[in-house]
């Protein structure tokens with residue numbers, strides 16, 4: 001059984017579905033339960049969506065990369081995308097958001113706070129900003145990120161498998 | 168926001184079929200000052216269906232609202248307040264969002280439902296604990312009231328006597344309750360811990376808010392756990408709070424093993440820096456370059472720099488994501504400089520370790536270091552990030568240089584107390600997981616040591632000379 005699987009995709013919404021399907025097969029081969037596969041797939045989609053939305057694809061060769069690894073009882077999903085200076089304000093927002101979410105023992109608190117924020121109707125901007133909170137709350141996963149010297153952003157989740165996460 | 172000119176604009180009020188033109192101005196978070204253009208005779212308490220105006224190009228309608236006459240105002244005739252939905256005008260005018268007070272209730276069904284799936288034995292434990300805490304609090308409050316009129320010094324002495332007798336007994340009661348609590352939850356799954364923690368905090372909220380320490384760890388005013396104010400409380404380990412009960416609730420978590428471990432690590436860092444200073448200084452003529460990553464208020468420096476001579480041999484670089492922490496560290500350094508009438512060479516870097524790695528050629532900009540230490544940071548980094556950060560730090564270490572990184576051990580005896588009561592979650596590691604962070608750093612010599620409580624470990628790395 002393979003321990004990890006990798007994808008490199010163009011920044012194209014249609015690619016997300018392909019990665020979802022293939023990664024679900026990989027997760028199935030590790031005998032994860034349907035619920036677990038469902039939440040991990042949601043995480044994969046949210047992270048790739050963000051990669052496409054906030055990444056730097058001015059250079060045509062730039063791609064979004066996804067690495068899924070299962071080691072003992074830990075699933076790690078890493079999504080990479082190149083960033084440029086224009087993403088820096090997003091990166092500090094990402095930093096604040098992740099620390100804020102992880103500041104709650106129960107991600108439910110971040111979830112209800114976020115929903116409340118969203119229900120305050122903004123007059124203009126339409127960002128929902130709920131993706132990362134969903135990952136923490138519905139996906140039972142720990143988010144984190146870093147940017148390396150090559151301006152490659154790595155957003156990751158680590159999820160520990162418990163008894164009922166397997167078939 | 169406060170210094171800004173209050174927004175002033177034209178609007179109209181709807182009353183039945185009538186459309187009444189007015190001029191309005193933001194007056195307070197929940198009221199507008201208004202003036203009727205056509206001398207419209209409005210009485211105290213007059214009601215309107217809504218107020219309509221343009222805000223940054225969008226049409227805004229809010230109501231119903233009511234008129235309150237303000238006869239002495241120079242430019243306006245009175246105020247408008249909302250009668251049902253109470254709109255937050257700060258949010259509207261300064262954040263461009265339509266928000267009303269009642270939004271707080273929007274998640275009510277979700278929150279009320281969150282108590283389902285709480286186990287019976289846990290509910291019972293919390294019910295008993297709440298009863299006991301209320302009894303204790305009432306008695307301590309009653310005592311406080313009995314000596315409230317004494318002169319300040321006498322009050323202090325009396326309170327001290329109460330703390331040292333019945334107060335200490337209460338602390339033992341808390342210890343016993345925590346043991347019972349741990350026995351109850353020990354086999355819970357991650358999700359169950361999260362839910363039961365939420366339930367505990369909702370039920371004990373008022374007790375938690377008494378304690379300055381627990382209030383801060385729960386409210387996290389700077390958006391993250393472990394800010395410099397929490398660190399100061401941990402290092403001070405005093406009875407803080409507005410009542411005897413509050414002081415006890417503050418002191419209890421500060422005496423727990425994890426808190427002691429933080430105080431132990433400060434001594435350990437100071438000792439290591441002290442030894443390094445003398446060993447290396449002889450070998451090379453230049454100053455030793457030391458980097459503290461996630462330095463916080465850098466309290467350990469007052470333990471290391473205890474004479475003018477100590478201040479001369481080291482060049483410090485202090486890195487933290489939080490400007491306030493850095494400015495507290497700067498004040499501490501200024502105080503030490505003043506005390507020994509000397510200069511300390513120090514550089515402050517306001518960076519997050521998560522994004523610092525973008526800095527092209529970090530080593531070119533920051534240079535290489537002889538000693539790098541990072542306490543209270545890796546407890547927040549998951550393996551992919553912890554690995555990237557430790558590799559980067561290793562790169563900017565001089566040959567023969569040393570690096571010490573702290574991380575709470577999985578066996579931290581305060582873990583569930585912290586998670587449930589303080590809402591303070593760490594990323595715990597085993598020794599092996601800690602060492603594995605160095606997997607891609609083949610030349611490292613490394614070992615793991617523990618401080619006395621055994622809650623916290625330190626990964627010590629020496630970079631080989633070759």
Ligand SMILES: Nc1ncnc2c1ncn2[C@@H]1O[C@H](COP(=O)(O)OP(=O)(O)OP(=O)(O)O)[C@@H](O)[C@H]1O
Pocket residue numbers: 050051053054055081087089090091093094097127128129130131132133153155
């Ligand atoms: N890959 C990324 N690169 C740079 N910034 C990011 C990335 N992912 C998230 N962020 C930042 O973090 C914020 C929160 O992300 P999140 O996914 O929660 O919300 P969103 O993408 O704005 O909205 P939604 O996911 O609900 O459509 C983003 O608005 C963005 O500023």
Ligand SMILES: C[S@@+](CC[C@H](N)C(=O)[O-])C[C@H]1O[C@@H](n2cnc3c(N)ncnc32)[C@H](O)[C@@H]1O
Pocket residue numbers: 392393394395398460461462463464465466486487488489492518519520521541542543544547
């Ligand atoms: C628990 S305190 C430890 C402070 C100090 N090292 C000590 O032991 O007293 C954690 C500090 O880490 C800082 N910190 C947390 N995440 C960080 C990050 N990603 N980059 C830089 N600093 C960070 C916080 O701002 C805070 O000052």
Ligand SMILES: [Mg+2]
Pocket residue numbers: 046049050130131132
């Ligand atoms: Mg998103």
